[in-house]
Amino acid sequence: MVTNPQRRTTLVDAAIDVLARDGARGLTFRAVDAEAGVPKGTASNYFANRDDLLNQAAARIHLRVAVDPAEGTERDPAALLTQFMHLLLHRISDDRAGWLALLELRLEATRRPELRDTLTKTLRDNLNANVEGRRAGNLPGDDLTTVLLYYAMTGLILEHLTLPGVLDDVDLDALVADFVRRSLPGS
Template sequence: MRQNVERRAALVDAAIEVLAAEGARGLTFRAVDKQTAVPAGTASNYFTSRDDLLTQAGGRIYERLQPDAATIATSLSGPRDRDRVAQLMRELVDRISAYRTGYLALLELRLEATRRPELRAVLTARIRADVDANVAYHLDSGLPGDATTVVTLYLAMNWLIVEHLTLPDVFPEGEMHELVTRVVDRVVPQS
């Protein structure tokens, strides 16, 4: 297998784009080669199988969805109250919405994981670790609420994002931040 790190990353990013546009059935080495604008056969030199490509795409999506260091550093400036949680949730929805193809590809991977145990194991471990990290961050930071608060916000924000990215007319763009604020007001206890 080839080891050019930049080329591998470009191929995985192309796989994410193909997943978002064509779905899991459209993800082929040929489609990834075309999306990356590399010679036919390039992707097959970097990945042992289609399952390998799916698994690596799942990991890469999470790398790209993580907030950058500056966002993390400023996330807790100011008071640790319900308003801060609402601000953080609005920023989360905006960040994920800005990487629309990544989130849509992740939805495709989740569906594909129902048929592929190896992919399911990778996604389960990754998502469980993400939820655990969010709970720990929330509790350690002194924000109001407990682990159930964080899990409830996780579930609510995920489905709001799904609606926003797949059926954007259900909740128009201009209503997104207000919806997030309302969810936080109902879920997060007043500090």
């Protein structure tokens, strides 16, 4: 196995783009090589098999859209929480391929137990990191607030990226602000 980390990341990102465009059935080493613009056979030198590539794509997607707490500029805790939700919405909207690839991976995970385990761990870790981030950042609400916002945002993003016409007349930023306001205890 070749261990050039930058090339591996390029290949995983190409795999995410292939998943988003062609679905899990279209994900082949040859398709990844073509998407990454590398010589044929490169991906097969970096990944033991297709399952390995799927698992690494699942782990990579959240890194591409992660919001760094240092990006928060609001001083009021509720406004800061709203700002983080807006950053997340826009970061994911800007990386539509990553989110669509995640949907493909979710579907593929229903048929592949190893991928299901990897994706479950990745998503559980992501949710737990959000809970811990709210605690560490001293943001308003409690753990349930974080879970409610996580799944409200997940649903909103799903609709926005797959069937955007459903939300044509909705101001998404205002809706996100309302999610936060309504999910906070005492609202």
